[in-house]
Amino acid sequence: MRLLLAGLQVFVLLFLLFDVVYKSEQIGFSYEDVTTYLFGSEALFIDAVVLKALLEMLHADTFFIMMVLLTLGSVYARICSSKRRALYAVHTVMIAAFVAIISLLAARYISEYFIGLWMVGFWLWHLGAAGMSLEILWQLRR
Amino acid sequence: MKTIYCHAIVYFTLFGVLLLGSGIWLWGLKAGFTVEQLQQYYCGNDLLFMQAKSTQGVLEVALPHALGMGLFMMVTAHFMLFVPQRHRRQIIRLIAVWLVSALVSITAPFGIVYGWSGLTEAKLVALVVFQILGFYLLWRVFQAAFTDRRESF
Numbered sequence: 001m002r003l004l005l006a007g008l009q010v011f012v013l014l015f016l017l018f019d020v021v022y023k024s025e026q027i028g029f030s031y032e033d034v035t036t037y038l039f040g041s042e043a044l045f046i047d048a049v050v051l052k053a054l055l056e057m058l059h060a061d062t063f064f065i066m067m068v069l070l071t072l073g074s075v076y077a078r079i080c081s082s083k084r085r086a087l088y089a090v091h092t093v094m095i096a097a098f099v100a101i102i103s104l105l106a107a108r109y110i111s112e113y114f115i116g117l118w119m120v121g122f123w124l125w126h127l128g129a130a131g132m133s134l135e136i137l138w139q140l141r142r
Numbered sequence: 143m144k145t146i147y148c149h150a151i152v153y154f155t156l157f158g159v160l161l162l163g164s165g166i167w168l169w170g171l172k173a174g175f176t177v178e179q180l181q182q183y184y185c186g187n188d189l190l191f192m193q194a195k196s197t198q199g200v201l202e203v204a205l206p207h208a209l210g211m212g213l214f215m216m217v218t219a220h221f222m223l224f225v226p227q228r229h230r231r232q233i234i235r236l237i238a239v240w241l242v243s244a245l246v247s248i249t250a251p252f253g254i255v256y257g258w259s260g261l262t263e264a265k266l267v268a269l270v271v272f273q274i275l276g277f278y279l280l281w282r283v284f285q286a287a288f289t290d291r292r293e294s295f
Contacts, residue, residue: 059164066157077146087146094153
């Protein structure tokens, strides 16, 4: 069972790493990069992202996030020594991921200010999930 | 532990609503919700310069959805453990209908591009049934997990 759970964590970490690399290629992480991706740039001859493409990305992201975080959360809840910390960790990553999904769409259609919220949400859920995954691996070594 | 798990399930249902919602939105943008629009989407329309879908085009959509919808339904259905025992039989029937609607929704487009236009209606009905049952079952899971979470405090 330990081997299985450790193997799962390796794949979760790999997913998180690949997602960060993919998003950095597709969108970018600076405020200017995200603005260019969402609204295009006349100076750089870049078109704004099409709603269909944005929705397709968010639709796929939602599925992956819900599966990864549910699996990770249920393993973490069993393994983490402090139940209170586990509860806070699950809440933090889930809310951050939810905010990340919604705010990218909101940045495109409501206000540019949501870009900052997307960045915070994106990094918070990725780093939080990576931290949970690493802690599970650490706990499994015993 | 049970409490934390219930919290995670509540979030799962929220993500589920987002998943189904973005699915409907995407479908509305890509194809539409009438039989004519669906027929045009799959078989094309020369007057509107819409190209007919190829089998490969249908496969590109069906492939990730075959795994994704199956996994999503399996995970959602297994949370029915939280639903009170007296509603179990009704829920099992609904899950069976949900599974069949997903199967029809994924496979019908292959028939439509091969010329069985009667399947367009089947695809539309299956899609609507899948979405309605998806929202309803997620609501039941949310309700059960939320009640369970409150009671366990």
